[in-house]
Amino acid sequence: MSTHSGSGFRTRSQIQSMNSFCFWLGYFLISxxxxxxxxxxDFFSPGLLVLLQFNRLKSALFLGLVILFVQEGTGSLNFGLVILLELGIFLLFILGTWLLTPTNLFFVFVYFLGLTIYRSALIWVLGNLQEIVxxxxxxKMLVVQLVVYLSMWALVFPVYKKLFGHEPVQQ
Amino acid sequence: MLLIFVIYLSLYTWNWKTHFLDRLTAYTGLELTGWILAPGKWLHSRLTAFWEHYFYLVGVREENEALRKKLDRLRLLLAFSREREKEAKRLEKLLGFKPPPEWDRKGARIIGHKLGPGAVLETVLIDLGEHESVQLDWPVITPQGVVGRIFKLGLNFSSVLLITDPNSRVPVISSESRVPAIAIGQGPAKPLSIAYVPQNAPLKQGDVFVTSGLAGIFPKGLPVARVISVLRSDVSLFQVVEAEPMVQARAQEEVLLLCPRTQVQASEPVHKSNP
Incomplete structure (x- = not known):
């Protein structure tokens, strides 16, 4: 009996993992x-924020690695931009949770505003380092990027919450 | 935190010297996005072709008439041009000129535009890469004129730097007055700046600039841009000239790659060109 329920548990876990994989694959294609x-x-960063909000650090690390190899490859700058962008995503989240609840809409807005400005500054600094105009x-680009971030988060967060039923981090 | 910073700097410097990570990410990034975008673009082109072939027939008769007249004009022009070409070849031979290098063409489909947060340059993604022997800096054109050059190589996909990017410089020459200059991009949907045109150069609106072939990347004579404004400044040694690119790259679906017929294989594999 116990073996049966253990096997059932493993199956449920596998199904959960498969669902999660399919969800993130869909997110990847949409992005x-x-x-x-x-x-x-950048369409990928909101996915990382959602994973951080649900305290899924391992998944965030894995998704971050995939994003790194895709975004660096399609970009025009030398390797290094996306690592700093992802570090910024993580550090801004840590900083934000000291002051606000991470699922609060105000937090999300301020977080993405900060990330948009950080991203533009990063591109400007690295571009100049590599002598690129x-x-x-x-x-216009700042506004477009902010709208993209907020829209993608608004799309992903409720769906992820409904499908995977976790309680987001409350600090 | 300091440790992370040191690791990052080491990685950055090591990659700057070896370009190992640039190559690796070019393969992964361009391939993954390419294979995701290519089927959608293929489907879109098939549907568009289907629509144009079977439904969108309004005005075809008038269009045929206009095209026939244009074809007659072009045939006449071609006949004269052939004679001039033979004459030019005879004169070149007589004067002992070295013949210009010959170029082959490869067709490619545009499947993406300026993808991702790191795409700070004006680029397009095409469906030809190293597997088809594509090399860096190969000219990318359409029958109307120059689009750009190969900037980053993947296995089956490549990134093309457009001439409208502010980092692009193309040596050009005026087709009428033979004034040499440099065509500099100023960003998307903006005209090119034609730099270093002397104050006394007889340039006027509507003149066409073609590639001069001086940098060794583009063959001589490809149309680049048409002059839209000429200003003679009192404080500068040069005229302020703006020109509209002959090709609007964003509106293109297919392009041609020009490859030198006697392509010398690069001894060191480089996967990203300097803008």
């Missing part, structure tokens, strides 16, 4: 196509 439709924007803080 790649999103980046094609809105050139020069980069536009300095285009307001």
């Amino acid at each position: 790649v196509w999103g980046q094609e439709f809105v050139p020069g924007t 980069v536009e300095f803080f285009s307001i």
